[in-house]
Amino acid sequence: MKIDIHKGFVRLDGYEATDLSVVNAARVSFGQKKDFMDESDVGLIKFLMKNRHGTPFEHNFFRFHIKTPIFVAREWMRHRIGSFNEFSMRYSVSESEFYMPEIDHFRTQTGKPGSYTFEPMDDSTGQVGFSQRQVQEVYDFAHQTYKQLLAQGVAKEIARIVLPVGTYTEFYWSINARSLMNFVSLRNAPEAMLEIREFASAIEYLFSQIMPVTHQSFLEFGRVAV
Amino acid sequence: MKIDIHKGFVRLDGYEATDLSVVNAARVSFGQKKDFMDESDVGLIKFLMKNRHGTPFEHNFFRFHIKTPIFVAREWMRHRIGSFNEFSMRYSVSESEFYMPEIDHFRTQTGKPGSYTFEPMDDSTGQVGFSQRQVQEVYDFAHQTYKQLLAQGVAKEIARIVLPVGTYTEFYWSINARSLMNFVSLRNAPEAMLEIREFASAIEYLFSQIMPVTHQSFLEFGRVAV
Amino acid sequence: MKIDIHKGFVRLDGYEATDLSVVNAARVSFGQKKDFMDESDVGLIKFLMKNRHGTPFEHNFFRFHIKTPIFVAREWMRHRIGSFNEFSMRYSVSESEFYMPEIDHFRTQTGKPGSYTFEPMDDSTGQVGFSQRQVQEVYDFAHQTYKQLLAQGVAKEIARIVLPVGTYTEFYWSINARSLMNFVSLRNAPEAMLEIREFASAIEYLFSQIMPVTHQSFLEFGRVAV
Amino acid sequence: MKIDIHKGFVRLDGYEATDLSVVNAARVSFGQKKDFMDESDVGLIKFLMKNRHGTPFEHNFFRFHIKTPIFVAREWMRHRIGSFNEFSMRYSVSESEFYMPEIDHFRTQTGKPGSYTFEPMDDSTGQVGFSQRQVQEVYDFAHQTYKQLLAQGVAKEIARIVLPVGTYTEFYWSINARSLMNFVSLRNAPEAMLEIREFASAIEYLFSQIMPVTHQSFLEFGRVAV
Numbered sequence: 006m007k008i009d010i011h012k013g014f015v016r017l018d019g020y021e022a023t024d025l026s027v028v029n030a031a032r033v034s035f036g037q038k039k040d041f042m043d044e045s046d047v048g049l050i051k052f053l054m055k056n057r058h059g060t061p062f063e064h065n066f067f068r069f070h071i072k073t074p075i076f077v078a079r080e081w082m083r084h085r086i087g088s089f090n091e092f093s094m095r096y097s098v099s100e101s102e103f104y105m106p107e108i109d110h111f112r113t114q115t116g117k118p119g120s121y122t123f124e125p126m127d128d129s130t131g132q133v134g135f136s137q138r139q140v141q142e143v144y145d146f147a148h149q150t151y152k153q154l155l156a157q158g159v160a161k162e163i164a165r166i167v168l169p170v171g172t173y174t175e176f177y178w179s180i181n182a183r184s185l186m187n188f189v190s191l192r193n194a195p196e197a198m199l200e201i202r203e204f205a206s207a208i209e210y211l212f213s214q215i216m217p218v219t220h221q222s223f224l225e226f227g228r229v230a231v
Numbered sequence: 232m233k234i235d236i237h238k239g240f241v242r243l244d245g246y247e248a249t250d251l252s253v254v255n256a257a258r259v260s261f262g263q264k265k266d267f268m269d270e271s272d273v274g275l276i277k278f279l280m281k282n283r284h285g286t287p288f289e290h291n292f293f294r295f296h297i298k299t300p301i302f303v304a305r306e307w308m309r310h311r312i313g314s315f316n317e318f319s320m321r322y323s324v325s326e327s328e329f330y331m332p333e334i335d336h337f338r339t340q341t342g343k344p345g346s347y348t349f350e351p352m353d354d355s356t357g358q359v360g361f362s363q364r365q366v367q368e369v370y371d372f373a374h375q376t377y378k379q380l381l382a383q384g385v386a387k388e389i390a391r392i393v394l395p396v397g398t399y400t401e402f403y404w405s406i407n408a409r410s411l412m413n414f415v416s417l418r419n420a421p422e423a424m425l426e427i428r429e430f431a432s433a434i435e436y437l438f439s440q441i442m443p444v445t446h447q448s449f450l451e452f453g454r455v456a457v
Numbered sequence: 458m459k460i461d462i463h464k465g466f467v468r469l470d471g472y473e474a475t476d477l478s479v480v481n482a483a484r485v486s487f488g489q490k491k492d493f494m495d496e497s498d499v500g501l502i503k504f505l506m507k508n509r510h511g512t513p514f515e516h517n518f519f520r521f522h523i524k525t526p527i528f529v530a531r532e533w534m535r536h537r538i539g540s541f542n543e544f545s546m547r548y549s550v551s552e553s554e555f556y557m558p559e560i561d562h563f564r565t566q567t568g569k570p571g572s573y574t575f576e577p578m579d580d581s582t583g584q585v586g587f588s589q590r591q592v593q594e595v596y597d598f599a600h601q602t603y604k605q606l607l608a609q610g611v612a613k614e615i616a617r618i619v620l621p622v623g624t625y626t627e628f629y630w631s632i633n634a635r636s637l638m639n640f641v642s643l644r645n646a647p648e649a650m651l652e653i654r655e656f657a658s659a660i661e662y663l664f665s666q667i668m669p670v671t672h673q674s675f676l677e678f679g680r681v682a683v
Numbered sequence: 684m685k686i687d688i689h690k691g692f693v694r695l696d697g698y699e700a701t702d703l704s705v706v707n708a709a710r711v712s713f714g715q716k717k718d719f720m721d722e723s724d725v726g727l728i729k730f731l732m733k734n735r736h737g738t739p740f741e742h743n744f745f746r747f748h749i750k751t752p753i754f755v756a757r758e759w760m761r762h763r764i765g766s767f768n769e770f771s772m773r774y775s776v777s778e779s780e781f782y783m784p785e786i787d788h789f790r791t792q793t794g795k796p797g798s799y800t801f802e803p804m805d806d807s808t809g810q811v812g813f814s815q816r817q818v819q820e821v822y823d824f825a826h827q828t829y830k831q832l833l834a835q836g837v838a839k840e841i842a843r844i845v846l847p848v849g850t851y852t853e854f855y856w857s858i859n860a861r862s863l864m865n866f867v868s869l870r871n872a873p874e875a876m877l878e879i880r881e882f883a884s885a886i887e888y889l890f891s892q893i894m895p896v897t898h899q900s901f902l903e904f905g906r907v908a909v
Binding site: 301305308309311337338353361362391392395396397424 | 526527528531537541547548558563575579584592594595598609613614621622623624650
């Protein structure tokens, strides 16, 4: 399962996760184990979510392959309970791939930290197209200089210092449902940055397909971290 | 896959783990992905192990169901990078199941912390059988009292205070290969307590069946935490 | 600072924690640092708490020395974000110290998991005193057998299998304010077991003395994990 | 205590750490506590280090304030056992501060991943100075464009996408000695990137001043993660 987002993507590379895994991890408290879920198990999942019994949601596994700009990856990797392996610009040459916000993604910012309001920019005078060209010029100049530095023999790890944080990177991310819900509750949220929210929304969609009862319960109890 | 150990067991309840997952997590550094392993990938795994590149070993998952005495479970749960859900004596009544060391498990201890020597006890005068009966008497008296307290209306969470740490418990344990190797390096080791070593040995055996190249590499580089 | 709880205690052994550390960790987002708190900083802490910005609450440190029964320590150590070092019955001989619930701590349990009701036991016929004596008899018999096994040469790590989970243990616990609040929100709560709640209450009191603004804010926003 | 590194720094903002804290955390295993260290305690620390008893090294705390380029910060934040709060380019305007490698830091790279050799570049034809000017031109153009985008009303979080990974950032980092040693063993090492090694070396120096016995023991047993 792969969802494209601009020039990047979220791809589910592997998983071992079912709603039943939550139920069985919880029922070990009572010395019970089930092979199929029934109605009482739906209630059990709701009970666990409501009462912040978080550990039964940890006995499962998702491995994602992500392609996203560096400034998005940096926010992502602040979420520590999970595993990351990323493309290395010490070892490999970065492709000329950069994030270019579409016209409706160019936005202005008013207010102060914690209560910013974002509005699409006024494009009546072609301002946004002009801004896009300015961004592209930096991207082009930076990448051209990067290639020249490499050609002059500069080590990859030094040459990359000119590359903008809009450059695309890739990484693997392994996570369990509890940490995934924590990520989604913070990043697929109105106050999150639009660019990471688009990715977090894709993560939540894939999660909802694999653990629908858990996801439904997550919605029902306010989408907070359990 | 289930391995019995005295009255307890280790059961592999689910997993999403292959040697290839290590290779692909590492190769994301170079922007590469493979569907099958070849000889160069064996070399890559050895390279990662030797040079302590630990994160590629995290993108996989094992879920175990364990039954073991409380004093073993307590050591186990000091290993924090992993998920635990345990049988609860607040919610459920404990069965009359206790760990009884076999004759060759009754041992004496000489030396000092860090350099203990353990030897089987001298059983020429039937000393071990006598010790076993003494242990059994405590187990019987404690469990009988426990049942009486319950019958008198005492809450389960209070009645259980008389139960010995030799009582069996059960738990789910979810872990990735990196943490599993750390556990095994410390607990399937000569200086580990015999009772946890028997369980750690079973864990290591199951791991070696599922990720044989990684396990072989773990052996080759001294069985230390990566 | 030391608070006695039955035969156990909570002792604050060291700390590096102020409300100002929260403010400065948060203000690094704006490239600012302060030497004293003012009114706007109180508002900042409230803002962080309300909006689940958890990381600024991590840049501080508490080290506690705890003495508590094993069955309480076991619940405590499920909280994984923190450091533990415990008294070892593999290395040292356990003293004859056991938790004996006072009369008003002997309780009955009705209802089902998640909605138990606990009531003090009816003591009109001296039932509680009788139960206490039964518990004490197991404690005495277990400890006497433990000492005999040691005298017969049985290794400490084997002899201890007869000791009840009511036996006292000691441990060091190091933690930051964010994890401490998570612990307190779950364990100093109506649905928590009475015995751990008494300890969690002491932890919360000590915390409130050292980081009063943070604690006040924790209360104000519902005592949930940030 | 503050150590300047190019235009950045490492500043120790607070700590609660002594060699004695290691000793006391370990001695809780034996039910002992000391107020001063003696010779036997030096031996105990060596014993713990040698035998990978890692947890006694966790009961202490260091809080650093770091200023470093983004590409260094990104490597740093892969180390997950610790707390981070960073300057935010969503909330604040980035200053025009960029990392410019000095002549002897411009290097070439030969070999392959895992066995790279780095050599200073041949500067006989003024090549390095030329490369430095190329890097500076990207920095200048990027920052000028960044300021223009802001002036045109583009939100800070979008305008920053043109800023290179050589831009300076700041963060708070809180960590215990065990995690600090793990960081230092990997990053103050020959195979580490030069720019992060300079910072890791400063961290190790500050650590050695505060916990000299632990640091000496770390050196003695091969500077590996305990």
